[in-house]
Amino acid sequence: MASPVLAPGQVSEINLTVTPANKARTPFLEIPFQLPSGMTRLDVGFEYAKAEDCALDIGIMDSRATDYPTRSGFRGWSGSARNEFFVATDAATPGYYAGWMPPGSWKLLLGMYRVPDSGVAVRLTLMADAAPRGVTAMPKPATPRVEHPGWYRGDLHCHTHHSDARGGPELLAESARLAGLDFLAVTDHNTTSQWRYFGPRSSEDLVFIPGMEVTTYRGHANVFGLNEWVDFRLGNGGDLDALVREVRRQGAILSINHDKEPLPWDYDYPDMDCMEVFHGHWLTGNDGVLAKYDRFLADGRRVSLIGGSDYHQPAEQERPGPVGLGKPTTVLWLPCLDAPAVVEALRSGHGYVTESPNGPHLAFTANGQPMGSTVTGSDDIALEVEVTGASGDRLVWVGEAGPVSEKLIPGDAWKETMRLPMPGRFLRAEILADASRAKAIKDLMDWCENRIELPRAQQSLTDAPPIRRTLSNPVYFEAPK
Ligand SMILES: [Zn+2]
Ligand SMILES: [Zn+2]
Structure with a gap:
C-alpha cells in the first residue's frame, strides 16, 4: 500500500x-x-x-x-x-x-x-x-495502601468513554463510591488511556487497579495489574502464548471473560489465572460458564473464580437496580488493601463473588486452609463455614463429581463446622436463592423492561434456572506423596 x-x-x-x-x-x-x-x-x-x-x-x-x-x-x-x-x-x-x-x-x-x-x-x-503545543506526559499514578487486613469489595470489569461507554471516568468513579466499592478495575477495550484519569486518583477509599479488556473477534480477556498497554492483536489463529508472556512480563494476570453467548471464548484456553464465571446478572447465561469452570477444575486446572459487572457507564447516573456497577462484586481477603495485594489475591483465589456490594458473605476453610489453598490429605475433611445475609437460602458444596452436600441456611449470621468425605480434586461452595428467589425474579422483571438480553431459554423468568447469589473459590486437594 x-x-x-x-x-x-x-x-x-x-x-x-x-x-x-x-x-x-x-x-x-x-x-x-x-x-x-x-x-x-x-x-x-x-x-x-x-x-x-x-x-x-x-x-x-x-x-x-x-x-x-x-x-x-x-x-x-x-x-x-x-x-x-x-x-x-x-x-x-x-x-x-x-x-x-x-x-x-x-x-x-x-x-x-x-x-x-x-x-x-x-x-x-x-x-x-504543527502549531506550537506543550507536551503532556502520563501523570504518575498514586499508590495508596490501607494497612488493615480484611475483606475488601470490588468490581473487576467496567467501561468508560475511553472505549464504548457514554459516561466519562468522573461519573464511573462516582458510581463506584455510590456502590460502596473498595477497589475498581476499569477495563476499557484495547486501551489504557483511562489510566491518565484513574492512576493519580487512586486513593485509600477507592483503589484503582490498572486493567484493560483484550478485545478480539474471537473472545475477550481482562488483564489486571498492568504497568503499560499490552498488544491485543491476536491473529486469526490466536497467539495466546505471546499474550500470556506479555501479561506475565508485567507481573499482571489474565482472566477469560464472559465465556457465553453472545461473546464466548473461541480460541484454545491459554494458561489463564482467572475466569469471569459470574458476569452481570446471574440469569444472563452464567450457568453455562460455571459448568465449563467446573470442568477445568475437574481436569486438574487451577483457575481463580472471579466476577465482573461489565458496566458501561451511562452519560447520567441511573437509579440502582439488580443490574449495575458492583453487580456482581468480587470480595477478597487482603493482608492490606493496595493494587498489588488485589492482583495477588485474584491470582491465588482468596475470595468469593457475590451478587452485589451488600450480597451474602461466604467464607470457608478446609482443614484450616482458606479458599484458593491446596490441602494434602485423603481422609474426611473438616470444614468451617461462615455465611451472612442469606437466611432461608441454600448452601451447596460442589466437588469434582458435582454437588456433594447441601443445607438450608438457618439464620442471618451462620457459622458451622462439618465434615465431608474427600470430594476429589476440589471443593467449592455456593449460595442458591431459595427464600430470596421470588424477590430476585420480581426485581429483575421490574428492572428489565427489555433492557437486558436474556438467553432465549431463560426469557421466561419463572422457569429460570437456580439463581446463584454467591460463589466461593475452591480449595484444591492433593493426595499425600
Ligand atoms: Zn467483553
Ligand atoms: Zn467489557
Missing part, C-alpha cells in the same frame, strides 16, 4: 476496499503513512457504510511500534465507537494517548470485525498540524 506523506494543514485522503480475503489473512489491517517532524496534532476521519453485516474498528500506532507484539508506539483505539479522533502532544480523544509525536512511519490499524462478501469501501482522512 502506498504510504502518503502528510503535509501540515493539508488533508490527505486514503481510500481502500476491505474484503473478506483481507480479514482471512489477518483481522488487523495496517495502513501506513508518513508523519513529518515537528507535528503537534493529527486528526483522523473514518467513514464506511456501517451495517448489520459490516463493522470495522480503528486505532493508531506511531513510528516506534514494532511487529506484534509491540511494547511501544501504541497511540490508541476507539473500536467502532467513533468516526473521528485526534492525537496531539498535549491532549487526545478519549481512548487515545497524548504525548510526543515522533516523525516517521505511522500506521492506522483497521480492525475487520464484520466484512460483507461484497467488501466495503473505507475513506480515511488525515490532517497533521
